[in-house]
Amino acid sequence: MPAARAKRESPFTFHVPEPGPSLRAIPSGMAPNKDFVRLLSKPQKLALAGIATRESLPARAVIYRADSVAEHVFIIERGVVKSFRDLPSGKRRIAAFWYAEDIFGLAEAGRYVNTLQTITPTSLYRLRRDGLMEMLQRDPELDIQLICKMAHEIRAAYRHTILVARRDAPGRMVMFLRTLMEQRHDTNSDTIDIPMTRSDIAAYLGISLEAVVRACHKLEKAGVVDFVGRHTAHVRNHAQFEKIAAAL
Amino acid sequence: MPAARAKRESPFTFHVPEPGPSLRAIPSGMAPNKDFVRLLSKPQKLALAGIATRESLPARAVIYRADSVAEHVFIIERGVVKSFRDLPSGKRRIAAFWYAEDIFGLAEAGRYVNTLQTITPTSLYRLRRDGLMEMLQRDPELDIQLICKMAHEIRAAYRHTILVARRDAPGRMVMFLRTLMEQRHDTNSDTIDIPMTRSDIAAYLGISLEAVVRACHKLEKAGVVDFVGRHTAHVRNHAQFEKIAAAL
């Protein structure tokens, strides 16, 4: 009974050892490798915790809507959320999925750019914008961490654009699965947990729901990836997997 | 003789009244409208000018290559540059075009993410990373300006992803022309200056060169946009133009 997934609880559930919000990113500066780094110091976390309220949300909860007044910024402690916009045509485009230790709340002219909604049960820190700004005025070190995190997001956005520009659905799917793998703690596992629905994946990849299903099917027939149930995949042929990811 | 374009000199040539580098963005915070704002104060510009060297480059000059060691950050004073990556397939994907008062030099683990190349003759400020970091340590106000600029870039990247995810070439073209219009000083002009080649546009839109040409042709036949020469367009039917832009 391989489809038995206990309760749709995601494995993106890092136990945060220290109290207070946590942020991670791959630094821009010189580094031996491309590993994630914890950005915030213990006192910074505590200071942020001081101005934050913590809340827990069930799956499918809307955190805020696009174009509503942006008064908060959020940092995820546990869970997965999606950031999307519904287009005039009725189509939905998911700009990003956010996981533990990510920050979100992007605004333009005082209003949120995207709608944010939980995918799994989520707990997060809610920070008032003005409170955060005050801290940023005082602690330049904190600003630099935030700049690092934002640089990380810009790079992720570039990759997403490259992904979406691909023409072949299986290729997009493989690139997407790769980004999911990077979220894992134990990187050398073949198992990929897929917390979001096929429909969410379609909205993120910029293809139709059916094309996602067919791409999965194709990858399975080619012996590259096994999909077991709706929320788990296993990489069978790593060489082929990487080859497809790099193809276009 | 409408095709007579004097010397390929772009109109993205803002006269910078004050000395030193300049940055602009649409702020995240509350604002009456979505207008660009000059981010740097006069003393900040002077301080940045103090640690910068200024250089002028002809068109088609490579500023730096992807994966080379990232030692500088650049701010454009005048001109247009493209930021791109060549994919294993030989295809090229342009991540962004940068104009006057933009900053670039994104790195990951000490190496540049994209290759940067000038499109028009360009003059820019070159800042050493360590020098800039030092300034950021001292002046939290400067950090906040930079954060604002980066937030702007993230929003632009989201829009680009939405653009690239569209299926119809004319729609992508119109969205692209719209972003070009936003670069202009006098916003209520119908004339759009297109400094880059069709091939660059194709690499940015994620479609083939031929598809770009056909999209332009189609828009012209539909009476929405006139293309005069290779580097100028006129919006003929604004209503239709906006409708196509918002379609998907």
Add this chain to the structure above:
DNA sequence: CGATGACTTGACTTCGCTCAAAGACAGTGG
């Protein structure tokens, strides 16, 4: 256990891609 939403599969259409070849432009040197 039943209902709702998520997923899968098939048939047909559409649109952009590829390949190929011809036309227009801009910068060069005579």
Add this chain to the structure above:
DNA sequence: CCACTGTCTTTGAGCGAAGTCAAGTCATCG
């Protein structure tokens, strides 16, 4: 000043991949 040359652009024909529509299955939650 002009012809030249390489690059950039335009146009055409045929192919393939993803979109859409429609029908049916599965699973998850109350």
